[in-house]
Amino acid sequence: MRLSSLRIAHFHKAQMTQPCLSLSGVSKSFPGVRALNDIALDLYPGEVTALVGENGAGKSTLVKILTGIYQPDAGEIRIDGTPISLPTALAAFEHGITAIHQETVLFDELSVAENIFLGHAPRTRLGLIDWRKLRAEAQDILSSMGAPISPQTRLKDLSIANKHLVAVARALSIEARIVIMDEPTAALSHKEIEELFVLIDLLKKDGKAILFISHKFDEIFRVADRYTVFRDGEMVGAGLMKETNEADLVRLMVGRSVEHVFPKLDITPGALVLNVSGLSHPTEFEDISFSLRRGEILGFYGLVGAGRTEIMQALFGITRPSAGTVTLDGRPALARDPAHAVDMGIVYVPEERGRQGAVIGLPIFQNISLPSLRTTSRAGFLRLAEELALARKYAGRLDLRAAALDQDVGTLSGGNQQKVVIGKWLATRPRVIILDEPTKGIDIGSKAAVHAFMSELAAEGLSVIMVSSELPEIMGMSDRVIVMREGRMAGEFSRTELDAETLVRAAAGIVEEAA
Amino acid sequence: MKPGTLLRHRELILVFAIVVLVALIALRFPAFILPRNLIRVFDDTAILAMLALGQMLVILTRCIDLSMAANLALCGMVVAMLNAAFPDIPIPLLIVAGMGLGAALGAANGLLVWKLDMPSIVVTLGTMTIFRGAIFLLAGGQWINAHQMSDSFKALPRNVFLELPVSTWITVAVIGLFALLMGRTPLGRAFYAVGVNPTASVYTGIDVGRTRFFAFTIAGMVSGLAGYLWVARYAVAYVDIAGGFELSIIAACVIGGVSIAGGIGTVAGAVLGALFLGVVNNALPVINVSPFAQMAISGAVIVIAVIFNARNERKRGRIILKKAEAEARA
Incomplete structure (x- = not known):
């Protein structure tokens, strides 16, 4: 039983x-x-x-x-x-074996009882679902856990914590x-x-x-x-x-043993380019202030969910901050939408390359030219020759490995897709480029190429913000690192003070710094 | 030029299918392939072809416009009433007025989809009924008949210019403009980008809602133009003209390889899809197929076309999956 x-x-x-x-x-x-x-x-x-x-x-x-x-x-x-x-x-x-994930993977539109017994619901003699028994057993399990949830509630009406309880109840019901x-x-x-x-x-x-x-x-x-x-x-x-x-x-x-040598060039940061002050969001981050100089690579380290991506999305105009100011070259530069950000010279290479970065389904050259169509067209009409020339130029600079520029970007490897996404932004001649987990899930060779290229760009005077959860990358590439924890800045370290254990401690909140 | 050789390949298949179909009919009715008759068939399909192009834009952006036929009927009624009341208004001006009204109605669809973030199928299902209702209110349920329309109003589409009727020339011009729009303008590119990957489009600075708004507006403008052509051609305007035609428009798109999932479709494909339907509809009566069998045949053609499309898209899906796995290794 x-x-x-x-x-x-x-x-x-x-x-x-x-x-x-x-x-x-x-x-x-x-x-x-x-x-x-x-x-x-x-x-x-x-x-x-x-x-x-x-x-x-x-x-x-x-x-x-x-x-x-x-x-x-x-x-x-x-x-x-x-x-x-x-x-x-x-x-x-x-x-x-059962798993409870960060965001519980259950069925929002079904009731709590149905979620608990999905796939192993009690049956009547006719083989139909025995709803009365199902609800009663669900209630028994929930009561034994002391969970204040009605089995009839639809899952989507529960808090995440209560969804976890349902997941646990499910684990109990299958005798995991x-x-x-x-x-x-x-x-x-x-x-x-x-x-x-x-x-x-x-x-x-x-x-x-x-x-x-x-x-x-x-x-x-x-x-x-x-x-x-x-x-x-x-x-x-x-x-x-x-x-x-x-x-x-x-x-x-x-x-770890350092097996990967980072091609970071030493630079002297130039004039102030970007200044962010008191940037806040109702639910994602609070009181974020930092500055970025010409030629500098600023690393953002932290645990997944520390609010780093959300800050970058605010700078790029995807989300709206509730307070704070952003200036670029001394002028107000709070982006209304991504197009506005691109116009001002702030571009963003998002974390989810396949979903947000590359426009899979369009050919490589169209991906590269997509944000630059205004400059490659005349009197409102595209000039395909110019478009191809632009694509060829940046594909060449990034050492893109592709058979032809008119092949679907989806046929490229992850690393080469990333090069296309970076290339499309470089073609807009930005002032600040934000790279969110730029080497996540790409092969070692492409990783090294992306790192070398980042270093080169910074040396040419571009300002780079790099969000990364990979310690070696953060330590190897950044001139300065800001550590985020739970939506707040938990510390700022210059290249000379970088130390793996300090960064991990700050990110995990072991040493209470600037809490 | 657009995604992949598979599609171009597919358009060749369509051309081939149309040629085979015409040849088969010609075996029994040689008169069918007389140039005069072929021109008539094309002219018969002209309205469907331009509407299919408008619908294609909307479908490319992952939306659908069910109100195009109702929009056509409303614009047709308005221009017919204007003509009946003020026979002196020059016809080109009437056409422009019809297109303007159509564009405004399309823009209303677009605004609802854009600003209120409503699903387009719901929006246009609603506006479809509203437009039909508006015709009834405007005309008080009356018909505008041939004798109320001026002769020039009725004659313009049928006037022959360089061997072809004006309505055919108008369609050719519309096809040309669409080819230019899709192939050579940033907006045309945006329709594809929004369709294949809306999220990445946002992250590239393309306003997805605004792009959809333009798709609906252009589809509406084409509906307005088609409204005049329809009313002038059949010399009558009433509430139910082009009733159910929205489905033929969508069918033409699907047969022409426009993916219902968005992002895939070409001007040539949509036009060929319309032409294929037009040949089927014109030829079947000639070879004495009963109207009910005609409907069944048209339906079967659509299902076959969808199977073709599904196979194309599965290819695309596999690439995405491979990628998803590659990313999961992180």
Whole structure:
């Protein structure tokens, strides 16, 4: 009977010594990138294991392998010592593995009860859904969790915290044994986080093995029993929480060998170009002030969701700040919309290249000329020869690898698409270029090309803002770094003061700086 | 010139299909391929072709305009009433007035889609009914008949100039202007960009709403022009003229390879799509196919065209997916 398992039976200590899920030698590569290399990970029943690592360390890839979305290239996954394979999401579900994501992936238009039992709803003798039983069981589960949610409520009417509760209820209903929590607190308030912790305790007492992924050290030390640290796709440390401390974890996370030499040229920053003062947004960021000089590369570091992208979108006119001023060369330069920003000379290379950056479906040359059509046309009519010449010029400068300029930009590799997006903006002759995660998900070769090019541009007098979550990139390329945390500036460091541990601490809020 | 050789390939298929169709008909009715008859068939299709071009703009931007036929009927009624009341107004001026009114009605659609962010299918479903209702109110439910229209009003489209009727020349001019718009202006480029990737278009400084507004306005202007041509050609204006024609317009676009998902479509394709429908509709009665079978055949053609389109788009989708996976590795 399903409900009996919910009456939180206290767990027998004896079982805790054996891991219920065990990974060994797991590797996963994507073209040009080794995402996971020979990973080992053990999860124990009734315990929380924290998985920590920088962005790009391979945490998400691991979650996708455990939930049956990616297949590992090598390695073994065992449940209770028996090797298993997870070819599909359904297989993971049947093995009792469930995941709760940052933004819960459930069905907004369905009721809470339907969400909990989707795919395994109780049936009547005729094979139809037994709605009365479904609601009653949903109510039982929610009550056992102490969750103040009615099973009939539609999911979209719930807060994110309550959606998490529904996800947990779902985990309980399928008698999941392994619960993966992928940054579950990222969108929660303090009070909601407390409630989630109570729930985690409940799950522990019920004997679930929990994998807890978070960037916030206070949370990790609060809920986790064990830790595993990933760095660059490798497992670099694991152990008991009570035998470690923040400093050690940070050291494990960032302590890398510098294998990539950054082509940063030394520059003397020139005249003041961009000045941002007191920029605020009702929900995303507050009191952001910084300046940018000619030829300077200013790095923005922080955790995902720290408000960096939102600031850049405000500078580019995508969103409207509620307060603050922006000046470019001393003149007011708060963009009304992106076209206005481009006119003033502020351009933005967005993070999601495929969705926001490249206009996939249009040929390369049209992508490059798209924001410059006014200059390549005469009397309102395009001059195709000029357009092609412009495209050829910037494709050449960026060393674009493409068979022909009239091929669809979607047929290019990620790195070459990024070159097209950068090229299209350079063609507008900007004063300030904002690069948001410029090398995310592109191969090493293109990465180096983008870095070299950034350096060259700065040397030519362009001012660059680079948002990046990759520490080596931030440290290797920036003249100055601003660290963001939870929508506020958590620190500003010049190139000479850059130190990996300091940056990570500021971003994670371990040292309270300018809170 | 626009996305991919596949599409150009597809237009060749359409040309081929039309030629085969005409040849088959000619086997039984040689008179069908007399130049005079072919000109008549083209002229018969002229209104559909220009409307398909207007609709193509709207569909390219991921919208749809269901009100084009009602817009046509309203503009047709207004110019007919103007002509009946003031027979001295020169016809070119009437045509300009019809286009202006059509553009204004289209702009109303565009504004609702742009400023209120409403789905175009809902907006134009509403305005379609409003436009029809407006005709009834304006004319008090009366018809404007041939005898109320001036002779020059009725004669202009049929006047022959350099061997071809004026209405055919007007259509040729419209096709030329559309080719120029789509191939050689920033606005034409914006229609494609907004359609293939609205988000990236925003991030490139293109105002998606404004681009859609222009698409609706131009579609409306074409509807206004078509309104005059329709009323003059059939020498009658009443509430229900061109009833259901909005679907033929969309069908012409779909047959011509305009993707309902937006971003894909060419001037040649839309015109050929209209021409194909025109040949089918003109030829089937000639070879004694019953009107009901005609409807079934027209419908089957549309479904086949959609299957073609779906195959094209799946190709596109695969590229995007490959990319999505490449990005997920981050």
